[in-house]
Amino acid sequence: MSQDGGQAKAPDSASGVHATAILGLEGISNNATGELSIQSDDLVFKPAQGPIARIPIGSIQGVFLSQEDKEVGGTSMALGRAATPFGGGRVIGLFAHKKYDVLTLDYIDSNGGFHGAICQLNKGEGQPLESELEAKGVHVSGLKDDAPRLETKSEVK
Secondary structure (H helix, E strand, O other): OOEEOOOOOOOOOOEEEEEEEEEEEOOOOOOOOEEEEOOOOOOEEEOOOOOOEEEHHHEEEEEEEEEEEOOOOOOHHHHHHHOOOOOHHHHHHHHHHEEEEEEEEEEOOOOEEEEEEEEEEEEHHHHHHHHHHHHHOOOOOOOOOOOOOOOOOOOOO
């Protein structure tokens, strides 16, 4: 993986997606926010400040896409839930969650070392990246629509 401070290539993808680099991107601090996109033959993370991280698509061994549910609101929300009478805190808890797509990559760096990186995307933004990576030959697993289908009575012969 190489870092690039100022050189920018025209992106292949229509646009990048807002992402949080949870951990594992070399030269990028944990929980850094920025834009994740595919440019030429690289997966690129461009943080708001600092160097750009590039992972050559050919070095990506696998990608796993999943969905996570995260409670939002922090300590003040938790205190409000606890103080709400008659079980109202449970109702507040139903609305205090946000879903995210989580993109996990396994890749080989330029020195032959095996690495992993985790990026958090807004719900639904992982599918376009998944499709582009699959089109470039990367093995992707996780959120798929090809789950086994149950047969209905009309289909059974």
